[in-house]
Amino acid sequence: MNEQISTIKLEYLGKIKAATSLAELDQIYLALFGKAGIITLLPKEFPKMEKAQLASIVPAFNQLKIDLNSAVESKRSEVREMSYASLSQESVDLSTPITLPLRTGYHHPLMVFEEEIKELFKKIGFQQFGAPNIDTDYYNFEVLNIPAEHPARDLWDTLYIDKSGLKERNENWILRTHTSNAQVRIMKQYKTPVRMMVIDRCFRYENLDARHEHTFDQFELVFVDKGLSMAHLQWLSEYFLKHFLGEETKVRLRPKYYPFVEPGVGIDGTCLFCKGKGCKICGGIGWLELGGAGMIHPSVLKNGGIDPKEYSGIAWGPGLERILMLKLGVEDLRVFRNGDIKFIQEKGVPAS
Amino acid sequence: MRVPIEWLKELVELPESVERLVSLLPLRTIGTKEVTDRFIELDMKGYNRADLLSMRGVAYETAALLGSKVLFTEPEESTYFWVQKELPRINVTVSEETISPFYCLVKIDGLKVEQSSQETQQKLADAGMRAVNNIADITNIIMLEYGQPLHAFDAAKIKDETIIVRRAKKDEVIKTLDGKDRKLSEMDIVIADSEKAVGLAGVMGGENTEITNETGSILLEAAIFDPVQLRKTATGLGISSEAGKRFYHGLTKKRLLQALNAAITEYQKIGGRVNGIAILGDSLEALKQIPISLNKIVSLIGTPIPAAQVEEYLQKLHFNLLPQTDAQGSSGWMVTPPYYRLDIEIEEDVIEEIARMYGYENIPAQPLIDNPVAKVEQSKYETIKKAKDGLVKAGLTEVQTYSFYSSNVLNALGWTEDRKSLLLKVVNPMSAETEFMRQTVWANLAEVTAQNAKKGIKDIAVFELGKVYQLTQDLTINEYYSLAIAVMGEPETVLKQVHQYVVKLCEALGKKAIFNQGFGTLPVELYHPIKQFSVLINDKPAGGIAEVHPRVMFTLGLEGKRVAVAEIPLSVLI
Numbered sequence: 001m002n003e004q005i006s007t008i009k010l011e012y013l014g015k016i017k018a019a020t021s022l023a024e025l026d027q028i029y030l031a032l033f034g035k036a037g038i039i040t041l042l043p044k045e046f047p048k049m050e051k052a053q054l055a056s057i058v059p060a061f062n063q064l065k066i067d068l069n070s071a072v073e074s075k076r077s078e079v080r081e082m083s084y085a086s087l088s089q090e091s092v093d094l095s096t097p098i099t100l101p102l103r104t105g106y107h108h109p110l111m112v113f114e115e116e117i118k119e120l121f122k123k124i125g126f127q128q129f130g131a132p133n134i135d136t137d138y139y140n141f142e143v144l145n146i147p148a149e150h151p152a153r154d155l156w157d158t159l160y161i162d163k164s165g166l167k168e169r170n171e172n173w174i175l176r177t178h179t180s181n182a183q184v185r186i187m188k189q190y191k192t193p194v195r196m197m198v199i200d201r202c203f204r205y206e207n208l209d210a211r212h213e214h215t216f217d218q219f220e221l222v223f224v225d226k227g228l229s230m231a232h233l234q235w236l237s238e239y240f241l242k243h244f245l246g247e248e249t250k251v252r253l254r255p256k257y258y259p260f261v262e263p264g265v266g267i268d269g270t271c272l273f274c275k276g277k278g279c280k281i282c283g284g285i286g287w288l289e290l291g292g293a294g295m296i297h298p299s300v301l302k303n304g305g306i307d308p309k310e311y312s313g314i315a316w317g318p319g320l321e322r323i324l325m326l327k328l329g330v331e332d333l334r335v336f337r338n339g340d341i342k343f344i345q346e347k348g349v350p351a352s
Numbered sequence: 353m354r355v356p357i358e359w360l361k362e363l364v365e366l367p368e369s370v371e372r373l374v375s376l377l378p379l380r381t382i383g384t385k386e387v388t389d390r391f392i393e394l395d396m397k398g399y400n401r402a403d404l405l406s407m408r409g410v411a412y413e414t415a416a417l418l419g420s421k422v423l424f425t426e427p428e429e430s431t432y433f434w435v436q437k438e439l440p441r442i443n444v445t446v447s448e449e450t451i452s453p454f455y456c457l458v459k460i461d462g463l464k465v466e467q468s469s470q471e472t473q474q475k476l477a478d479a480g481m482r483a484v485n486n487i488a489d490i491t492n493i494i495m496l497e498y499g500q501p502l503h504a505f506d507a508a509k510i511k512d513e514t515i516i517v518r519r520a521k522k523d524e525v526i527k528t529l530d531g532k533d534r535k536l537s538e539m540d541i542v543i544a545d546s547e548k549a550v551g552l553a554g555v556m557g558g559e560n561t562e563i564t565n566e567t568g569s570i571l572l573e574a575a576i577f578d579p580v581q582l583r584k585t586a587t588g589l590g591i592s593s594e595a596g597k598r599f600y601h602g603l604t605k606k607r608l609l610q611a612l613n614a615a616i617t618e619y620q621k622i623g624g625r626v627n628g629i630a631i632l633g634d635s636l637e638a639l640k641q642i643p644i645s646l647n648k649i650v651s652l653i654g655t656p657i658p659a660a661q662v663e664e665y666l667q668k669l670h671f672n673l674l675p676q677t678d679a680q681g682s683s684g685w686m687v688t689p690p691y692y693r694l695d696i697e698i699e700e701d702v703i704e705e706i707a708r709m710y711g712y713e714n715i716p717a718q719p720l721i722d723n724p725v726a727k728v729e730q731s732k733y734e735t736i737k738k739a740k741d742g743l744v745k746a747g748l749t750e751v752q753t754y755s756f757y758s759s760n761v762l763n764a765l766g767w768t769e770d771r772k773s774l775l776l777k778v779v780n781p782m783s784a785e786t787e788f789m790r791q792t793v794w795a796n797l798a799e800v801t802a803q804n805a806k807k808g809i810k811d812i813a814v815f816e817l818g819k820v821y822q823l824t825q826d827l828t829i830n831e832y833y834s835l836a837i838a839v840m841g842e843p844e845t846v847l848k849q850v851h852q853y854v855v856k857l858c859e860a861l862g863k864k865a866i867f868n869q870g871f872g873t874l875p876v877e878l879y880h881p882i883k884q885f886s887v888l889i890n891d892k893p894a895g896g897i898a899e900v901h902p903r904v905m906f907t908l909g910l911e912g913k914r915v916a917v918a919e920i921p922l923s924v925l926i
Contacts (some may be wrong), residue, residue, distance in 0.1 A: 004870055022911075084903055090843060092883045098848045103747030103813055107740065111750055115737065125725055128733045133755065133819055134776070134789070134829050149580040151600040155398030159786075162777040167827040175755075175778070180751055195725045201755060201819070207782050214782055229654025230707060231718035238717050250468055253712035255704070257399045263652075265705035266383070266713060295652060298700060314650060339751045339800030339808050351744045 001045065001057050005064050008038055016071045022079055029072050031309065039065055057256070106348035110217065110336050113324050114199055117219055120243055126197040126221060131182035133201055134161055137172035143184040143303040144260035152259045152282040157205035159214070175203035180260060183296070183315060186222045187304025192311055193225040210332040220317035224296070224304075228312040233265060234295050236316050241269040241290065244323065252278065252287065261315055262295020272326060288326070291318035353394045355410050356478030360392075363411035363497075365420040376417045380708050390478050400695040402601035406499025406760050409692055416668040416709070432613045434458075434629050442571070444630035447518040452543045452553070454605050454635070455517055455575040456612055459507060459628035460619045463487060481594065482744060487563050487570060499692075500574055500603055500611035501595035505561040507569040512547040515571065515630075517553065518544060528591075540585045541577055552634040554582045554599045572619070574612040576603050576633075593761055602694040605635050639691060643676070644699050645684035652700070653707045655715050658681065665709035666702070669693075689702045697767065732833075735861065735926045736817060739835060742860030746853055748815045748837060753796035755819065759784040761795045764907035766876035776821050777827065789821035793836035794917040797899050801838050802910035812840040813849070817922065833922035834895075838862050840913050847883045847899050847916040854897060854918050861925050865889050867897065877916075888922065894924040 012032060019025050032039045033137070033339045042061060046054060107115075118128065137148075146152055161173035179198040186196045206214045221236065230253070237251045249269050256266035269290045271282035278284040296313030306313070321333060328347050335343045357370055358578050366373065382404065394404060403409030429435065442459055446452045454521045455774050467473070468489040476483045479496050483489050491502040507513065520526075520536035526549045527533050534552065536542065541553035550561040554577045563570065574600045576599075583600045586592065608898055618628055650656055663685075672688035689696040696702060707715070740750060757767070757775070767775065772788065774919040781787040790796060793816050815837045822830040835857075851867065858865045867885040877880050880899035887894045897918040 051379060080903070080906065084901070087902070088881045090880070090882055092847050093852050094848060094885065098845050100747060100849060100852055101811070101813075103811065105744035105747045105813075106749040108750040108752055110752060111740070118733075124720060125722075127725070127728045127730055129728075130732070130833055132829075134821055134831055149583045149600075151579075151583070151597070152398045152400065153678060159781070160779040161789075161829075162779045165773060165777075165823065166829070173829070188393075189730065191726060193723050195727050196728075199843050203755070205780065205782060214786060225721075225723055227651060227721075229652055229718065230712070230715050231654025232720060234654075234715055235717035235719050252379075253715065254383075254709045255381060255712060256383070259400070262698070262700040263707050263712075295700070298698065337752045337754055338752050339796075339803060339814070340807075341749055341751070341804045341812065341814065342807070344749055344751060348750070351747070 001049065001053070001061060004042075005057070005060050007063055009067060012068055016068070016075050016163075019075060020079065022076060025072055025076050025079065032068055032072075039068065050065040054311055091094045098304065105351045107350075108344055109328060109349070110324060110337075111319070113327075114217065114219070115247050116244075117240075117320075118197065118199065119223065120240065121197050124195075124239075125261055126195045126223075129182055129186055129196045129198050129222075130181065130200065131176070131185055131198060133176055133203070134173060135176045135181045137174055139184065140176050140178070140181045144180055145299050145302065146259045150259065152257070153182050155258075158176065159203050159205050174196055177204055178202050179218040179317065182220070183222050183260065183300060184304045187224060187301065187306050187313075192306060194222060194313075195225075196222045198222065208334060210334065212346050213333045213337075215337060217320045218317055219320055220315060222296075222313070222315060224301070224306060224313040226311055228295070228314050230263065230265070230295065233295070233314055233316060236314070237267045237269075237291070237293070240318060241267075243271045244327065245269055248275065253293075256294075258292060258294055258315075260297050260300045262297045264294035265292070266317065267291040267293055274286075290323055291316070293317065353396050353405055353410070353482040354478070355392045355394065355407065356475055357389070357391060357400065359407060359475055359478065360411060360414065363407055363424055364414045364422050366414070366418070366419060367420050368840040369785070373414060373418060379711060379713060380417050381413055391480075393480075400601070402499070402598070402603070403692045405499045405598050405601060406607070406692075408607075409499060412670065412690075412692075416670075427610055427613065430607065432609060433626060433729065434615045434631070437626075439626060439629045442630040443514040444632055445514075445516045445518075446632050447516065449633070450578055451519065452517045452575055452577050452633070454608065454633035455630075456573070456608065456632070457515055457628075457630045458572045458574075458612065458616060458626055459513075459569070460616070460624040461507075461569045461627050462625040463568055463570060463619065464623060465567055466622075469850070484865040485563065486622055487567065487619075490615055490622075491572075494611050494615045494618065495595065495598065498607050498611035498614065499598055500608045501554065501598050501613065502615055503557055503573045503595075504570040505543075505550055505557065505562055505573065506563055506567045507571045508567070509561045510550060510571060511547045513571075513628075514546045515550075515573075516544045516546070518542060520549065524549060526552060526557040528552060529559055529562055530556065532558060534589055536585075537588075539581060540601075541581055543573070546659065552585065552589075553577045555586045555589070555596060556593065570619075572612075572615060574608050574615070576605065576608065591924060604635075604691055604694070605637050606691050607632050609635065620641075637691065639688050640697065642687045642689070642696070642699055642702055643678065643684060644687050644702050645678055645682050647682045648684075648699060649703050649706055651714060652703050653710070654718055655710075657706065657710055661710070662706055665706050668709065669705055671702070671705070687718055701841050706866040707740055731926050732922070735922065736833065738861055739857060739922070740815075740817060742857050743815050743837070743853065745860075746856045746913055748813050751795070751797070751814045751816050752818070753790075753800055753816060754786070755790055755821065756786045757788045757790050757795060758799060760908060761790075761799050762788060764792050764799075764904045765795055765878060771875070774823060776823050791820055791822050792919050793818055793820060793834050794838060794900075794919045797836050797838035798905065798915055798917060799908050801915050802905060805840060805910050805913065812838070813853075814838050815853075835918075835920045835922060835925070837897075837918040838915055839917075840910075840915050843899075843914050846914045847880075847897065850897050850918050851885075854887065854920070857920075857925075862924060863889050865894070866891075871896055871898070878904055883916070889924040891918070892924045895920040 031034040156177040268287040270276035276286040293316035298308035386393040386417040473483040482490035520540040542549040543551040696805040
């Protein structure tokens, strides 16, 4: 047996060395380690042997396995590097176009949803606004009535950006935890009345699993005018939820605390599965929590240069991924950003 | 806050079923996290209702919601133990008033450590706390009922029977009750005796003065500390506690004294004798006065609510009302919230109280009035939409990837440790997958291509339009939208495909692209040495297209196919 091992080693190390392509190496690998490969079959002889013999054979066999495996690996990377070296022989001529393969493109389901939301609110006069994803603690928290060490900060587990290499080290740089970092910017930049919408990425310190995401999209209306009231909050919530979940959807507001609004509200819609009767999805209560909103806090209006005696404001936003998961029947949050083409083709919208 | 139902029944009349309360709480007050036959857990995360961190506060709220009565009375201060009896002073110093505006300490002798009664143990268990021994359990029971945290030191282990409330010394170390050595900063607040720190104020007691089976005499502390500093210390040391929550949300001196007196009564029941006291700080608290107007109430809630109803709601919540007319002649009230409602500060806070008692769900919808706003430049967003539509029409599928570079991408792109300082970094990432911000989109698309190929997808042609985050040469953050395309294919055609997609994109947006071979030298070999072109769109530098170097794709897990990509900043497409 020892002899056999030496022979195999000699023979295959030679073959490996002589190989010039990855395909060839794959064949050699299969001949060794495949189902009927030499290395795979060899140990089947062991039970027939005596203990004394085995004591020397087993280590030799294990060494053989290691040697051949690493020989294949290193030859593979040698062959690869050779092929990389020959890349400089290749050329391309962009002036002679080819016919593109026939493909059906798909819009990402989350983007389709967001586009529809934007269209819906464009119809009633809202325009889009963007705020930085990497922002200061000041815009994300302080101007929103959330000073440092305020207990409400527990609501937002925040990701911080290393500022040691930045010029402005006096600021605390963070990944914005909500689109509300746009609120004061909008108020400062535009004259009242204001109807703006913000839609984009936000981030939280959250370990990733089927129900938790560190990255999510938010949609938020920032609406400042004379005489705005909670009755308008109710209307906006109905306008949105009836459009997306069906005309029969009922909407109710509940007290909820956000430091930058007063009064603050949570938005519930009747469960779209049981239509409010109570089921497993809604935990038997017939309602699903679908968003948050409120009348903009007078201090926030003041921070935005708006007189709260004259104007009132509405901040309003649904939880995008949650509603979309319910609509699409998706149970794992991670599908939205893992780049799975199959999912996008299944749930997205093809080119029209 | 976990509210034991049996305990609540001791504090408030529950004429209707508990179910009625359970269904009203989320509609009028606060969401519930869990409801069982023994307790209702209120979802207090980040909430500002400090009063709901006490059974008495929850009882008041319950009474207001159900229109019933609380079964306790607010004690008269003249009945407090220390008012009725002359007691020796304990030697207590508070070094700065700001760190502890109100500090009380009572010496209680004659105690014997035992297990608490079954009833006390059950109460604690229902509230989600562990019973320890009779001395410690009283502090917790009182905290739960009144919302005021208490701490008991073993008096025998306090040197010279002296307490000093001060900031920690530089590098001072204290071993806390959990047996851990905590190194402190000069801002942290400690409770010390004449020799050493014996507790981390409001955060955790020290092991050196812990109640043990031999304890016969305690120093009982009831105090208010600077909540901002306390929260900083606790977060810095990674300690979260039931007491902490109450300190951060805010305490009142009035409730503190009630709690202290109630605790004394409990200790007396188990044989304790009060032999000393110290009360430092002014016990007076000004009540807030907030003017509210009926007009404002109606206009903010958006539905008419009669004055009588406003009064009824606020009285149920124990607000004091004094009718008044403001300068504009509209009617209203001067309102005084009850002392325990620290969250009520301005008119809007009071209006929220009225709105929730009225029931948010009873507010009818009112359509928006048509009040046109000034037009704002929207070309960026219009371009994003057009670009996406154009690419999907051309046959590409839109993907979304994270704003980070995964460890796999960092590795494939040759971001070695020494070069990573050129990327924007997250200080507290959840894992290595969320530590560095992406600088380009194409790298994430290359990764996605390899992943999809592994799953057996044969034809891959994708794009993403999203933000990238760069650290500029002058050390500022440059965040902008970037568009990337990735196509998997054969060496002969794959880059030509990407080229054509870019041409089609430019056509859809009415732009013209010019392609020039070569990017110039790069620190890492990321692209095919020949098949790389920089792009000019309407004569502006507009990123490039290239075949990804097969070595990069191999590291990402793809071999035998080529991948070509494009990366174009959105700004040149507008």
